[in-house]
Amino acid sequence: MKQHYQLQQHVPTEKMPLGIVHIQMGQSDRKVFHDHNHSEIVVVPRGTGIHLMNGKEAEIKTGDLLVVHPGFVHAYDRVETLEVINLIYDAQRLYLPVLDAGQLPLFNTFFPVNARAARCTAEPLLTLSPPDLAKVMGIIGRMKRELSSNQRGCCFYSLALLMEIIVLIGRLREDEGEKEPIPFRIGDSLKYIKTHFQHTVSVEQLAKDAGMSRRSFFQQFKNVTGCSPIQYLIRLRISRAADMLRQSGLRINEIAYQCGFPDSNYFCKTFHRQTGISPRQFRQKNRNGS
Structure with a gap:
């Protein structure tokens, strides 16, 4: 059993x-x-x-x-x-x-x-x-x-x-050496996403800049990171949003905007889907020291 x-x-x-x-x-x-x-x-x-x-x-x-x-x-x-x-x-x-x-x-x-x-x-x-x-x-x-x-x-x-x-x-x-080092072109894509995560990121443009087809880029990106480019971008945005909820007094809609979400409703739904709690609950728990 x-x-x-x-x-x-x-x-x-x-x-x-x-x-x-x-x-x-x-x-x-x-x-x-x-x-x-x-x-x-x-x-x-x-x-x-x-x-x-x-x-x-x-x-x-x-x-x-x-x-x-x-x-x-x-x-x-x-x-x-x-x-x-x-x-x-x-x-x-x-x-x-x-x-x-x-x-x-x-x-x-x-x-x-x-x-x-x-x-x-x-x-x-x-x-x-x-x-x-x-x-x-x-x-x-x-x-x-x-x-x-x-x-x-x-x-x-x-x-x-x-x-x-x-x-x-x-x-x-x-x-x-059990895994290949991060391919240089995918590494450049990761750097771009990290510095532009608050803006709209085009996967097609990333693939073009990397000199790959969209399908090949998706596969290579997943081999390196374990997830798709969009999943990586969302995870990065949620991570930055969590930091801001902990460390700043900004309103939730301001944090949503600064982390690249088009509106606070979409941000709240995405945050809850990724973490299991709402941004407001997350902020309250961290303010309570839990």
């Missing part, structure tokens, strides 16, 4: 949707298939085991790193020596300052545009070398201490530590 785990079991509702679950050696449930209402980055600090997902199984070992998103059912086997650390988070409610993070390998794997874009497999994403594993474990240790503290700025610092882990992993993946 499948079990369902919830983020609220591990993270207080008044805090941001980020937590750490440490499962000691041999304490993982054997062949207990389950899913979650949150995403998790799984790090194997030591031991070996079997990861089961999508009808497949893969051996996992010290240094391996996996990702599991909501709706994906998985389990572990041969857990006698297996130790895992789960970084659990709600990818739709963690409002990261995306900036150029979309250029990092694996960023869109950890933070898919929506549930349909999420991809998970039984196999590890990559294997960390002992020195790199030690670096990641050191950051996780600092994050765990911050999340359990009541010091001012603990949530802010914990989020910064998560971003440090994402950058470290992304750069390691790029160094491994």
Whole structure:
């Protein structure tokens, strides 16, 4: 029988949707298939085991790193020596300052545009070398201490530590050469979108400037970012709008206009579709420090 785990079991509702679950050696449930209402980055600090997902199984070992998103059912086997650390988070409610993070390998794997874009497999994403594993474990240790503290700025610092882990992993993946570096022409398109996101962006013009057909441009763009140009633009606009809702006293219609939305109604609908709450609710929650 499948079990369902919830983020609220591990993270207080008044805090941001980020937590750490440490499962000691041999304490993982054997062949207990389950899913979650949150995403998790799984790090194997030591031991070996079997990861089961999508009808497949893969051996996992010290240094391996996996990702599991909501709706994906998985389990572990041969857990006698297996130790895992789960970084659990709600990818739709963690409002990261995306900036150029979309250029990092694996960023869109950890933070898919929506549930349909999420991809998970039984196999590890990559294997960390002992020195790199030690670096990641050191950051996780600092994050765990911050999340359990009541010091001012603990949530802010914990989020910064998560971003440090994402950058470290992304750069390691790029160094491994397992993924092609970002094509130069798509990189130029990303830069253009980031500097003109508040204006109308023509996909046809982007494709023309990149010297590609519209169809080829779409495919290459998705290969690099994990989403379509329009999805990328919307995600960027919502990210900037979230920053402005947190940091400014501007009216919602002014924020909508400055982030490239034609009117506040469309902005509110899009924001709710992407985040699950309205801009007004988001601003109120952040003003309350939750």
